[in-house]
Amino acid sequence: MSDAETSDEFEPVEVFPEAESGGMDLRSGADDCYKCSTCDSECPVAAVDDDFPGPKFQGPEQWRLKRKGDQDIDDSVMNCSNCMRCDSACPSDVPLSQMHNTARGTFVENRMEKFSREYVRNRILSNYGTLAWFGSKAPRLANAVMSSSVVQTINEKVMGITAEREFPEFAEQTFRAWWEERGGARVQSDEKRVAYFHGCYSNYNTPEVGKAMVRVFEEFGYEVMVPPQKCSGTPMFANGMLPDARRAAETNVAELSTAIEDGADVIASCTSCSLSLRQEYPELFDLEGIEDVSAHTYEALEYLRIHEDLSGALAESEVDSRKFAYHAPCHARNQGLAGQALELLEGVEGAEAEDVGDSCSGISGTYGWKTEKYDTSMKIGAEMFHHMEDAEPDAGMTECPTCAMQMEHGTGYEIRHPLQVVEDALLG
Amino acid sequence: MAIEDDVLVIGGGLAGATAAIAAARGGAAVRLVTYKENTLRNASGLIDVLGYHGSDEPIAEPFEAIPDLPDEHPYRKVGVDAVRESLALFDEITEDFYEGSHTETNALSPTYGGRVKPTSRYPASAAAGLASRLEETLLVGFETVTTFDAPLAAERLDSSVPFDVRGVTIPFPGDYRADARITRLAGALDADDVLDRQRRIGTREVLAARVAEHLGNAERVGFPAILGDHEPREVRESLESELGVPVFEVPMGPPSLPGMRLEDRLERALDEEGVRVEAGNPVVGYDEDDGRITAAYVDRGRRRVPYHAEQVVLATGGLVGKGIDSDREGVTEPVFDCHVPQSEDRYEWFHDEVFDDQPYARFGVRVDEDLRPLSSNGKPEFANLRATGAVLGDYDLAREKSGSGVSLSTGLVAGRRASEDLQHNE
Numbered sequence: 096m097s098d099a100e101t102s103d104e105f106e107p108v109e110v111f112p113e114a115e116s117g118g119m120d121l122r123s124g125a126d127d128c129y130k131c132s133t134c135d136s137e138c139p140v141a142a143v144d145d146d147f148p149g150p151k152f153q154g155p156e157q158w159r160l161k162r163k164g165d166q167d168i169d170d171s172v173m174n175c176s177n178c179m180r181c182d183s184a185c186p187s188d189v190p191l192s193q194m195h196n197t198a199r200g201t202f203v204e205n206r207m208e209k210f211s212r213e214y215v216r217n218r219i220l221s222n223y224g225t226l227a228w229f230g231s232k233a234p235r236l237a238n239a240v241m242s243s244s245v246v247q248t249i250n251e252k253v254m255g256i257t258a259e260r261e262f263p264e265f266a267e268q269t270f271r272a273w274w275e276e277r278g279g280a281r282v283q284s285d286e287k288r289v290a291y292f293h294g295c296y297s298n299y300n301t302p303e304v305g306k307a308m309v310r311v312f313e314e315f316g317y318e319v320m321v322p323p324q325k326c327s328g329t330p331m332f333a334n335g336m337l338p339d340a341r342r343a344a345e346t347n348v349a350e351l352s353t354a355i356e357d358g359a360d361v362i363a364s365c366t367s368c369s370l371s372l373r374q375e376y377p378e379l380f381d382l383e384g385i386e387d388v389s390a391h392t393y394e395a396l397e398y399l400r401i402h403e404d405l406s407g408a409l410a411e412s413e414v415d416s417r418k419f420a421y422h423a424p425c426h427a428r429n430q431g432l433a434g435q436a437l438e439l440l441e442g443v444e445g446a447e448a449e450d451v452g453d454s455c456s457g458i459s460g461t462y463g464w465k466t467e468k469y470d471t472s473m474k475i476g477a478e479m480f481h482h483m484e485d486a487e488p489d490a491g492m493t494e495c496p497t498c499a500m501q502m503e504h505g506t507g508y509e510i511r512h513p514l515q516v517v518e519d520a521l522l523g
Numbered sequence: 524m525a526i527e528d529d530v531l532v533i534g535g536g537l538a539g540a541t542a543a544i545a546a547a548r549g550g551a552a553v554r555l556v557t558y559k560e561n562t563l564r565n566a567s568g569l570i571d572v573l574g575y576h577g578s579d580e581p582i583a584e585p586f587e588a589i590p591d592l593p594d595e596h597p598y599r600k601v602g603v604d605a606v607r608e609s610l611a612l613f614d615e616i617t618e619d620f621y622e623g624s625h626t627e628t629n630a631l632s633p634t635y636g637g638r639v640k641p642t643s644r645y646p647a648s649a650a651a652g653l654a655s656r657l658e659e660t661l662l663v664g665f666e667t668v669t670t671f672d673a674p675l676a677a678e679r680l681d682s683s684v685p686f687d688v689r690g691v692t693i694p695f696p697g698d699y700r701a702d703a704r705i706t707r708l709a710g711a712l713d714a715d716d717v718l719d720r721q722r723r724i725g726t727r728e729v730l731a732a733r734v735a736e737h738l739g740n741a742e743r744v745g746f747p748a749i750l751g752d753h754e755p756r757e758v759r760e761s762l763e764s765e766l767g768v769p770v771f772e773v774p775m776g777p778p779s780l781p782g783m784r785l786e787d788r789l790e791r792a793l794d795e796e797g798v799r800v801e802a803g804n805p806v807v808g809y810d811e812d813d814g815r816i817t818a819a820y821v822d823r824g825r826r827r828v829p830y831h832a833e834q835v836v837l838a839t840g841g842l843v844g845k846g847i848d849s850d851r852e853g854v855t856e857p858v859f860d861c862h863v864p865q866s867e868d869r870y871e872w873f874h875d876e877v878f879d880d881q882p883y884a885r886f887g888v889r890v891d892e893d894l895r896p897l898s899s900n901g902k903p904e905f906a907n908l909r910a911t912g913a914v915l916g917d918y919d920l921a922r923e924k925s926g927s928g929v930s931l932s933t934g935l936v937a938g939r940r941a942s943e944d945l946q947h948n949e
Contacts, residue, residue, distance in 0.1 A: 133560050136706045136778040145700055145707065183803050184560045186845065373824045390825035401525050401828055431803030431823060438799055 121158055121197065124190045128155040134181035134191060139455035140174060143474040147174050150181035154194035161198075168202040174468075175199070176459035176475075177333035178425040179370075193378040196332050203335030216255045220461040221334040224326040227265065227299035234265035257469040260504055263300050263496075270298045270305035274321050284318040289398070290354035290361050291321050292347075294368040296496035307518035308364050308395050314521055315403050320359055322350040327368040329426075330461045332375055344380050347372070351391075352384035361392040364514055366427040366494045367460065369394045373430065394494070395514055396439060397432055405517075406442050412520035413444030419511065420488035421448045422479055422502060424495035425455050436492065436513040443520045448492065451482035456493075458501035473505070480505040492516065527831040528554040528799070530941045531819055533806050533858065534838030534846065536561035537927060538912025540789040541609065541934030542836045542941070544616070547796035549942025555798050556821060556830065558805040561786065562844045567774035568748070568781025569632055570613060570621065570644035570931070572606060573598075574924025581641040585928075586627050595917035597929045600892055601936045609931035610643065616792045617785070622650045631655060635671045635747065635775050637679025641924055646781045648755050652745050652771035654684050661741035662690040662773065663734055667703055670776060671747035691737045696729035709752040709780055715761070727758060731765030741768065748772040748781050755784065806830075806839075806858050815907045816859070834907050834941035837861075837888075837896070838934065841913030841920075847887055854886050856914065861888045861896040861904050864916060880922065887916025894937045907944070909937040 128151065135141055135149040153172055160166045172195065181191040207214045219226065230237035240246055241262035250256040268276075270293055289312055297305040309319050324347055328340035351361050351372075363369035372392040376385050399405040419440070423433035433453070440448040457475030462468050483491060483506045491502045491510040499510040530546040532539050535557025543555045573585035573592075582588045589603045598606060614624045621644045623630055629641035631654040639654050652660070660680070664673030677690025695708055697718055715725035734744060744762075750772055751758035762770045774781060793800055807827065808820040818829040839846025839858060848857045854865050854872075863886055866872060872883045888896040888910050895903040896910045911933040913920060920926035 131565060131777045132704070133564050133778055135704050136564065136783070137560065141704060142706060142710065145698075145703065148700075148702070149704060186559045186562065186843075188559075377825075386825065397823075404525060406525075428803060431801055431821070433803070434799060434801050 121190065121194055124194060125155040125158045127187045128189045129187055131186065133184045133186060134189075137180050137184040139178060139180065139457065139475045140176055140471065144174065144471050147171055150175070150191050150195070153198065154181070154191040155189060157198055158194055167206060168198050170202065170206070172199050172202050173335070174471075176455075176457075176462040176468075177329075178455050178459050179429050180425050180455065183429050190378065192375075196335075196337075196375065196379060199332075199335035200337035204337075207335075212253075212255055216465070217334040217461070218336060218339070219254070220256070220464060221330040221336045222326070222339060223330055223461070224295040224299075227295055230265040231269050231299050234267055238262075238264050251466055255466045256464055257466045259469055260464060260500070263296075263500060265299055266302045268302065270302035271321065273302055273306065274309075279321070280313075280319050282313045282316060282318050284316060285358070287315075287317045288357065288359040289317050289319055290351060290359040291319055292324060292327070292351070292361055292363045292368055292372065292392070293321070294363065294365045295326050297364055301496065301512070304364050304512045304514055307512065307514040308362065310522055311395075311399070311514060311518050312362070315399060315408075320354055320357070322354050324350055327363075327365075327371040328375065329367040329371045332371070332379070333460055333462065337379065341380055344376055344382060344385070348376070348382045348385050348388050351388045355384075355387055355391050359391075360398065361388065362395050362398055363392065364395050364494070364512065365496060366394055366424050366430065366432065367497075370426040370429055394427070394430060394432055396435060396517065397430070400435065400439070406439060409439060409517070409520055410442045414446050414516065414519045416445045416447075417489045418447040418449065418486070419490055419492040419516070420451045420483045420486040420502075420508070422451050422456060422483075422491065422493045422498055423453070424493055424498045425459075427494050428453075432494075436494070439513065440516065443516070446516060446520070449486045449488065451479055451486060454478040454482075456495075456498040456501040458497045458504075460497045463497070463501060472501070476501050476505050483508065526554075526828070528552050529832065529945050530554070530834045530836065530938070531556065531830055531832035532798075532836045532838060532938070533557075533819065534561070534840060534844075534912070534914075535800070535802065536563055536838065536840055536844065536912065536930065537566075537785075537789070538840075538930035538934040539836070539838030540793055541612065541931050542838055542911050542938035543798045544612070544792055544796050545935045545938030546834075546836070546942045547798050547938075549939055549945075551834075551942040551945055553796075553798045554801065554830065554832070555793065556801045556804070556806060558803070562840055563782040563786045563789075564779055565777040565843065566779055566782040566785075566926075567634070567640075567776075568646050568779060568785055569640060569642040569649070569774055570610075570623075570927040571641065571924040572610070572629075572643040572928035574629065574641035576923060581629065581631070581639075583628055583641075585629055585641075585643060593917070595889065597890070597915050597918055597933050598925070600890060600894060601932045605936050606928055606932040609935040610928070612935060613644065613931055617788050620647060620784070620788060621645065622647050633676075633680055633745065633773055635676060635773050637676035639680070639684070640774075643928065646772070646774075646784070648748070648750065648759055648772040648781065649774060650771065651743050651769035652773060656743070657686045658742035659686055659740055660688045660743055660745060661734075661738060662688065662745045663737070664690065664692045664747060665695040665708070666692055667695060667699060667701055668705060668708070668747050668749065671773065676773070689737075689739070689741065693733050693737075696726050696733065705747075705749045705775075705778065705780065706752060709749045712749070712758045713751045713754045727761040728765060731762050734762075735766060738766065738768070743769045743771060745771050745773045748775045748779065752780060752783070755780075809859060811905070814905060816905050819858075834944055835905075835909075836937045836941055837908060837910040837914055838912045838937075839914050841887060842883075844913055846912075846914035849886075854883075856888050856896075859896070859904065859908060861908075861910070862899045863887060864889055864899075880919070884919040884921060885916055887914055889916055893940060894933060909941060911937040
């Protein structure tokens with residue numbers, strides 16, 4: 096019994112032609128969702144917040160509802176922390192975070208009062224780089240001011256920025272100032288060149304991470320360039336401030352494209368920065384050279400692992416005996432880098448690293464700084480704190496600056512970047 | 524040549540994990556790369572070997588039935604002893620988490636649809652529900668857990684088993700959204716969230732009290748499989764002590780907690796065996812030299828990174844896991860483009876009746892006795908590639924109820940042979 100004789104009567108046609116607009120049509124994403132709910136079961140916010148409908152609704156279901164025209168974006172999209180774990184969970188390649196970012200941008204543009212406290216606060220938080228630039232002009236004064244209880248109370252009461260957290264200290268000297276004082280690159284090479292995207296935090300708060308990057312790459316014979324740059328946009332995406340993110344992206348793409356033309360690959364030490372340049376840029380903006388920047392961007396240790404015998408070099412090194420409790424940031428996980436630091440440290444004499452589990456740290460950049468999100472943030476982080484206490488380390492370790500804040504805030508441990516540990520091992 | 528291992532396993536489900544563990548035990552340095560969350564979350568958590576073959580009657584003795592399967596079936600390639608050994612490995616990895624190893628006879632577990640499924644191993648949490656225990660049964664569903672209709676399941680079961688089954692639907696204790704996720708409810712049972720501060724009564728106690736009203740003469744109580752995410756044993760024991768009768772979980776569809784708990788166990792076992800696990804990026808291509816794969820390329824977003832290995836195991840899953848892909852032109856294996864036998868005419872891929880023996884359900888790569896995928900000319904595609912689990916063709920896991928057993932046994936053999944070939948090359 097075959098239907099072959101009817102086959103010439105029925106010719107299937109393309110029902111949904113591919114979008115001509117260059118990948119911003121999310122229809123196929125909505126169609127690819129087969130409702131298995133894997134994303135919902137992986138969502139850290141949904142796990143602790145009853146009122147959060149979860150990524151399956153925020154993405155494909157809300158996108159469909161919007162086709163009806165008069166349906167507004169649900170305000171719960173602002174409770175998504177942009178950890179993007181749903182992206183790495185989805186077995187059907189639904190572009191969930193792209194849908195969330197797009198929906199959040201639309202919500203902020205159409206439905207948020209531009210004079211509301213929430214909007215102003217979110218705008219300040221998501222432009223942390225600007226805030227830090229002011230702070231870096233007089234770091235001691237800024238540190239004193241930001242940590243004073245008066246200012247913290249004002250932040251809490253007036254701005255909605257939690258007083259529970261210790262404001263990160265500005266460095267005495269920014270990374271860029273150090274770079275300039277040093278006279279720039281100490282290794283010249285036409286073959287091996289990298290452009291360092293330090294992001295805001297390594298520049299203003301933890302220049303030691305940036306210095307470790309420079310020294311480790313120079314040890315392997317790379318010429319390091321430090322092009323002019325703005326924030327990667329991660330906190331802006333998370334707050335739906337897409338126009339701000341686009342402005343920053345225009346600068347970054349132009350500057351990094353120039354570096355790529357000079358033969359450099361782009362290196363980030365912060366996993367959210369590398370993820371933004373790699374994934375969110377081409378997903379959200381259509382700028383000349385943006386695909387190139389995405390294709391040439393790497394996380395620092397990832398790059399050395401691919402292009403150099405990093406594990407071989409580390410096998411001959413040793414450090415003072417220390418045990419680290421390692422947390423893989425969600426955004427490292429998204430790039431497939433969750434196991435990398437542990438694997439590299441396996442070969443370092445003296446260093447021991449224990450994975451503190453695959454939960455989210457809960458801070459998600461600016462999310463855990465908001466008064467109304469603080470409790471949720473700490474609930475999400477509880478599992479990680481618990482594992483850290485159990486591991487009884489000498490220090491914590493993670494690639495992400497805000498995960499590091501959360502780890503320190505929840506456990507009191509000092510937190511290191513894997514690059515710093517690699518620097519210790521290779522250069523003593 | 525930065526990323527280099529003896530054995531590269533592609534895929535992180537039951538088959539991939541088993542292959543990686545077996546290769547590591549053979550002394551190989553093993554790396555497992557997996558793209559997204561695996562399909563264990565869609566799996567009931569039951570470990571079946573063979574439930575049906577050639578008739579609608581469930582098979583009682585799966586190991587005795589294996590030699591009757593067609594020559595092309597994966598079980599015939601690895602042989603019945605490998606199936607036994609792989610279950611022994613599974614028992615060792617899962618320890619007291621699973622039951623059923625005391626006999627080779629199939630157990631019959633109730634399902635959320637009100638049927639019974641023949642299975643070789645079952646989570647300890649499902650043990651009290653087996654149909655072989657002829658005890659009057661109460662099934663309890665929750666208003667917000669719409670994937671389990673307890674009265675309907677009970678009615679169906681009651682008509683096919685020799686004991687009475689009743690079903691009730693009650694509200695889950697506490698104040699949750701109408702569409703609260705089951706992980707949320709499981710978490711509340713784990714934490715035993717306090718509901719009555721003054722009398723210090725927790726979620727478990729309130730739940731037991733609500734069920735007790737309906738208990739009657741029931742000698743056991745079944746719930747949808749949401750009794751705890753991290754502490755299933757503790758949650759079950761609390762409910763049992765409150766109710767005074769055994770409590771069991773009915774295996775569910777996605778997202779499946781028993782599947783996720785099994786995933787955690789496998790992750791732990793991989794870690795203990797020293798397998799390096801990398802998740803998040805797909806394998807999209809390979810380098811080849813003289814009929815051997817020399818490197819597999821992992822796609823890290825607009826760039827391809829080579830992973831070098833001497834032996835490669837393909838464990839990417841079937842149509843659901845996307846290890847097998849299809850479009851209007853044909854059915855393919857997307858990573859190494861291995862041959863997938865199929866009819867030229869698309870209208871011969873299926874039969875009209877949904878529950879007929881569907882040809883498409885058997886689509887997958889065909890392998891030799893050594894589990895090496897065969898090209899259309901019947902020769903191995905590559906000398907150092909083996910395939911395992913649902914990416915294999917020539918069997919219908921949904922119809923036969925053989926998915927777990929095929930993944931375990933082909934995984935064990937593929938991993939073991941991969942590590943043996945290394946020593947052979949030295």
